Amino acid sequence: DSGVTHSVETSTAKLHDSQVWDALLHGEETSVWADKGYVSAEREAAFKAPGKIWGVMRKAPKGSPMHPVDAQINRIIAMVRAKVEHPFRVIKRQFGHVKTRYRGLAKNRAQLFTLFALGNLFLVRRRLIS
Numbered sequence: 576d577s578g579v580t581h582s583v584e585t586s587t588a589k590l591h592d593s594q595v596w597d598a599l600l601h602g603e604e605t606s607v608w609a610d611k612g613y614v615s616a617e618r619e620a621a622f623k624a625p626g627k628i629w630g631v632m633r634k635a636p637k638g639s640p641m642h643p644v645d646a647q648i649n650r651i652i653a654m655v656r657a658k659v660e661h662p663f664r665v666i667k668r669q670f671g672h673v674k675t676r677y678r679g680l681a682k683n684r685a686q687l688f689t690l691f692a693l694g695n696l697f698l699v700r701r702r703l704i705s
Contacts, residue, residue, distance in 0.1 A: 579695040580662045585684040606630055608656045630655060665694040 584598045592599075593612050600607070606628035613631050622629055630652045635641035641649075666672045672690055675683045696703070 578658060578661060578698055580691045583684075583688055583691050585680060585687055587680065608652060608659060610656075662691060662694045662698065665697050666690045669697060670694070 582599070582601065584595050586595055591612065593615075596613065596618065604622075605626060607622055608630035609632070611632045611634050614634055619629050619631070632649050632652055633641070633645040635645070670690055670693065672686075676686060677683050
């Protein structure tokens, strides 16, 4: 909607994103947009409700190609998810953050919180000026 980041969750590199699923959601979401790593029948059932959108990429059944309708749905989901990637573009291109600078999670977490806060200001700078 606004394009700004509302929360940041950091973890070690050995922890998969899907293992911090609950920490990524604040409970008031009307839609969830994620990649195939988050696919789970339990997660989908827990999120399904009237007025809520489950925008998680579809997987092909094992041993068979993806259905063309599912491929088209994945394209649509990818177009929506592209907006989520804009704060990462700002952090990487405008601020030059491509690698972690510190050893240890605490300092890297503090740096990422700062970068995302500044990235939010960068993304809404025109609205703030006017």
